[in-house]
Amino acid sequence: MLIISAMSLSGGQGKSSTILFTAKMLAEAGYTVLAVDADPQGNLSTFLQHDLQPNEPTLLEVVKGSVALEDGIYPVKDYDRLFLIPADDALEGLQDYLSTSGIGALMMKQRLEPAKGNFDICLIDPPPQRFQLSRSVIGASEQIIIPVELNVKGFGSLIRTTAAIQEFIEFKICHPEILGVLPFRDRWTGLNRTIECETWLNHMQGEIAPELFLPSLRESTKVVRAISSGLPLSALTSPEDKYPLDEPFKELLKRVTSKMEKHSNV
Numbered sequence: 001m002l003i004i005s006a007m008s009l010s011g012g013q014g015k016s017s018t019i020l021f022t023a024k025m026l027a028e029a030g031y032t033v034l035a036v037d038a039d040p041q042g043n044l045s046t047f048l049q050h051d052l053q054p055n056e057p058t059l060l061e062v063v064k065g066s067v068a069l070e071d072g073i074y075p076v077k078d079y080d081r082l083f084l085i086p087a088d089d090a091l092e093g094l095q096d097y098l099s100t101s102g103i104g105a106l107m108m109k110q111r112l113e114p115a116k117g118n119f120d121i122c123l124i125d126p127p128p129q130r131f132q133l134s135r136s137v138i139g140a141s142e143q144i145i146i147p148v149e150l151n152v153k154g155f156g157s158l159i160r161t162t163a164a165i166q167e168f169i170e171f172k173i174c175h176p177e178i179l180g181v182l183p184f185r186d187r188w189t190g191l192n193r194t195i196e197c198e199t200w201l202n203h204m205q206g207e208i209a210p211e212l213f214l215p216s217l218r219e220s221t222k223v224v225r226a227i228s229s230g231l232p233l234s235a236l237t238s239p240e241d242k243y244p245l246d247e248p249f250k251e252l253l254k255r256v257t258s259k260m261e262k263h264s265n266v
């Protein structure tokens with residue numbers, strides 16, 4: 001099982017949207033996917049239209065070890081190969097639990113271990129802040145997608161996120177790779193990218209190897225509609241679209257497929 005997360009240490013950079021579309025695309029491509037909502041805001045659970053009942057176990061109980069992993073996993077409506085460990089605001093309580101445990105950074109990895117035999121890919125959606133929960137998500141990740149808006153906030157988020165990943169590598173906690181940097185809500189007017197987006201993309205490519213950048217996800221109400229309606233992005237992209245909205249996820253599928261091949265060879 002390949003564990004991939006979307007990290008970006010600022011809010012609104014596209015983490016939950018990235019995990020949502022990647023999860024659906026990988027499940028449609030035939031992989032068995034476990035999506036993990038590790039944000040107390042529970043946006044991924046909402047995006048996947050999970051109707052959480054009051055006493056149902058969530059990621060909180062799974063990480064605390066008060067239920068078995070399989071008791072926190074639920075099927076996702078309309079998908080045979082997509083499953084979810086949901087979250088709600090009670091997950092905030094995990095921050096203290098992780099910080100007092102001493103091995104908080106490796107706790108999530110440990111708890112997801114039993115899923116290995118049943119899923120091909122695990123995708124984790126973390127909270128925005130650099131707190132224990134985010135640290136635990138980095139600690140579990142083999143591959144990281146970094147979504148960033150093409151503006152000053154996105155630039156700051158990219159720098160902070162890569163520095164946090166580097167810290168884990170330096171201290172030999174784990175060795176996650178950057179699977180891709182995804183420019184999020186890229187704005188174009190006609191045939192040209194807006195000057196602001198172009199400028200910040202150039203700044204970013206001065207800091208991070210340009211080949212790591214994925215095709216961008218355009219700013220579009222169609223994408224917002226895909227999220228709220230539950231339809232996959234491919235359903236709202238017509239073949240004659242000049243810039244297919246699902247382009248970044250097609251490239252992600254290629255990169256994931258190649259990692260999966262290497263993974264199965266070890």
Ligand SMILES: Nc1ncnc2c1ncn2[C@@H]1O[C@H](COP(=O)(O)OP(=O)(O)O)[C@@H](O)[C@H]1O
Pocket residue numbers: 008010011012013014015016017018043128185217218219220221223224227
């Ligand atoms: N391509 C897009 N164009 C415009 N808005 C988008 C697009 N993709 C996602 N959004 C909206 O951007 C908001 C923030 O994205 P989200 O994935 O929730 O970020 P994060 O998880 O990093 O906080 C969401 O409310 C979503 O509806």
Ligand SMILES: [Mg+2]
Pocket residue numbers: 015016017039043044125126
């Ligand atoms: Mg989110």
